Amino acid sequence: MKKSLALVVATTAALALSACSSSDSDPGGAATGTVAVVTSTNVYGDIAAQVGGDLVHVTAIIDDPSADPHSYEASAQTQLALSRAALVVENGGGYDDFVDTMLDAISTEPVVVNAVEVSGKDTGGDLNEHVWYDFPTVRALAGTIADELSSIDADNAATYAANATAFQAKVDDLIAETDAIKAEHAGAGVAITEPVPLYLLENAGLVNKTPEAFSEAIEEETDVPPAALKDTIALFSSHAVDALVYNSQTTGTETERVLSAAKDAGVPVVPVTETMPEGRDYVSWMTANIDAVRSALAS
Numbered sequence: 001m002k003k004s005l006a007l008v009v010a011t012t013a014a015l016a017l018s019a020c021s022s023s024d025s026d027p028g029g030a031a032t033g034t035v036a037v038v039t040s041t042n043v044y045g046d047i048a049a050q051v052g053g054d055l056v057h058v059t060a061i062i063d064d065p066s067a068d069p070h071s072y073e074a075s076a077q078t079q080l081a082l083s084r085a086a087l088v089v090e091n092g093g094g095y096d097d098f099v100d101t102m103l104d105a106i107s108t109e110p111v112v113v114n115a116v117e118v119s120g121k122d123t124g125g126d127l128n129e130h131v132w133y134d135f136p137t138v139r140a141l142a143g144t145i146a147d148e149l150s151s152i153d154a155d156n157a158a159t160y161a162a163n164a165t166a167f168q169a170k171v172d173d174l175i176a177e178t179d180a181i182k183a184e185h186a187g188a189g190v191a192i193t194e195p196v197p198l199y200l201l202e203n204a205g206l207v208n209k210t211p212e213a214f215s216e217a218i219e220e221e222t223d224v225p226p227a228a229l230k231d232t233i234a235l236f237s238s239h240a241v242d243a244l245v246y247n248s249q250t251t252g253t254e255t256e257r258v259l260s261a262a263k264d265a266g267v268p269v270v271p272v273t274e275t276m277p278e279g280r281d282y283v284s285w286m287t288a289n290i291d292a293v294r295s296a297l298a299s
């Protein structure tokens, strides 16, 4: 929905005031001849860079590995980058609504790729919006990005298609690796603190035993119902789960209690993150996640 002009002005002013910086020092300042791409997180930034190669200039709005994207506050610098973008890649599904809000406030209309839409997942009810942990979605997303870049920059369509194919082959390896976990450990119980890694775990045939009231409260940063906390902690002492996969970007009293309950019971813990850690690209990051889950299950 479009906002009234007055509201847009007020919102933009508020955004400018709360400016915490995007870490790209060159917002949207595409080098001559490259396609300006803006993505909501560094995860989509890397995928877009894999497909676009040297032909694109990517600005990732959230690329601080320690930031929690759910509580991101937009900045004037981000607004500027978006106003110069030819292609925008967002997660969608309520995860990075600030992108749409800011797009509403600018007059240019970049092509927008929405990963949740690409996933084809049902957005009604309780969508797990962390679709970048779903490898078939990421595979399809690379194809969609290549198609959109080709329509923006038709001369280089063959390069975008070839880059996407090369990236998709690596994603196929990730799919094969999760299939290998499934072959060995299908049906094994796992616990999570947040739904972040859930698609990866489910694709690997693992069963999430965490009470939904617990993981939802952690994700939404609301109070965990005492019964849900108790039931979650009991998963470890009763060895109903073989691993705890927790979001290391969100910590708090309840998360720490669950973590120490797992450690006390000798249940392996696997840290995961919402955004890409420093020094990683998408494929090496996800390979490390898969390896960590596999060795946790093997121990």
Ligand SMILES: [Zn+2]
Residues within 6 Å of the ligand: 070, 130, 194, 196, 219, 274
């Ligand atoms: Zn999340």
